[in-house]
Amino acid sequence: MKTRHRHITAFAAAACLFVGTGLTGCSNSGAFEPSTSTGVKPSATATADPYADLPKAVSISVFDRGAVSSDEGTYENNRWVKWIREQSGIDVTMVPVPRNQAQDKLNVLIASNQAPDLIWEYDRAYIGKLITQGALQPIDAYIEQYSTSYKKYLQEHPELLPYLTFDGQMYAVATARTTDGIANHGLWIRQDWLDKLGLKTPITMDELIDVAKAFKEQDPDGNNLDDTTALVGSTVFDSYAAMNAAISNQWYLEDGRMKYGATLDRFGDAMDLEKQMYEAGLVDKEYLTDKNFQRAIQLWTTGKAGIFAGSWGGSAMEKHIRNMLKNEPKANPV
Structure with missing residues (x-):
């Protein structure tokens, strides 16, 4: 009042x-x-x-x-x-x-x-x-x-x-x-691309890299052109950090003490993963300057990207998937 x-x-x-x-x-x-x-x-x-x-x-x-x-x-x-x-x-x-x-x-x-x-x-x-x-x-x-x-x-x-x-x-x-309800980030993957290339959903870091390489190199969209990007999105580094349990601005209970995420060795592992994915060309080369994520969204919705790192919950991702299915009716993002 x-x-x-x-x-x-x-x-x-x-x-x-x-x-x-x-x-x-x-x-x-x-x-x-x-x-x-x-x-x-x-x-x-x-x-x-x-x-x-x-x-x-x-x-x-x-x-x-x-x-x-x-x-x-x-x-x-x-x-x-x-x-x-x-x-x-x-x-x-x-x-x-x-x-x-x-x-x-x-x-x-x-x-x-x-x-x-x-x-x-x-x-x-x-x-x-x-x-x-x-x-x-x-x-x-x-x-x-x-x-x-x-x-x-x-x-x-x-x-x-x-x-x-x-x-x-x-x-x-x-x-x-x-x-x-509290999850903040999620990864969406083209199940139809996995099926076409005979791959399973990655559940480890190494498997993620292997699948990303296949999405980049094995023409998953079948147009005989080298025009696919493995991973794009609005929360790329946050996803790397989350997978390493080292979000930079979060606190973690380690050996009975609270430690800041950015100070953990695992945060360095997240940076190493980002470096590896970037140097291997498994992410869009322009994602670091794509401040409003419009390029990432365009690659995803036009069917040129296989994995999208985005916010969990809300309507944004639903909108991106709807727009993708307008362009790629047979796509199966999960």
Whole structure:
């Protein structure tokens, strides 16, 4: 709910063990503002709700991935935003931020005192930075006094608390999710190419390289031209790092201690794999400068690539596959 003060609070969207904790931020505190220095909780015996007469309105950031079709409206106004307003009785305002520039956009909004009440964000390090800067407020006291179902949920899932707290105070909310829900990257492969060349789906690094070489050298599209690329995508190096369990900005439990992904020997293995794939011509030579991934997407959707490294979940990959099948109806990406 909005008040006169612009003091941003963090909420979390989802605990993401693979890519970090999903965070959202709740701005604005008002007449009821718990101490951020002492962590004092409001009395449970309060007789009146200081928020009762305030406008029931809230704004929340949302990642703009260009996924709302024109016939459905916009990120700010579509059937689901209307549904939320109708079902909750709260005037919800969506604030879209470009997915690849979300933090830059949010920094501008925060600095200009125009930040949304809730910030949806997956980068725990970024949220920690905002907390250090004093841009976010803890929410322990609000949950203690006002929450019903979520307070009970945290009691049932205490394993979430480390992802929600900084220096002993909670700045986020989150829910436990399945592995399918927290996976961030995936590899799609042309099963029809595998079948034509008599190959099996690779399950080791060496097998991946062997299959990639076959896709590059053995004319899997059958046009008698040397025009196929083995691997393309929007998450190529991230996939190398994930396969080596060494995502650069993730923490790993090693021998009872937390170690940063970029400092592990396995991160060097991921770099070696990238070097090997590049020098062997198994990836598009221009992928390092393909900043918006349009060339990778074109190679995939026109049937010239055999493996695509992309984001797991969402509508982007579904769109790429649909566009591929328009050009290559017999393709079988899995």
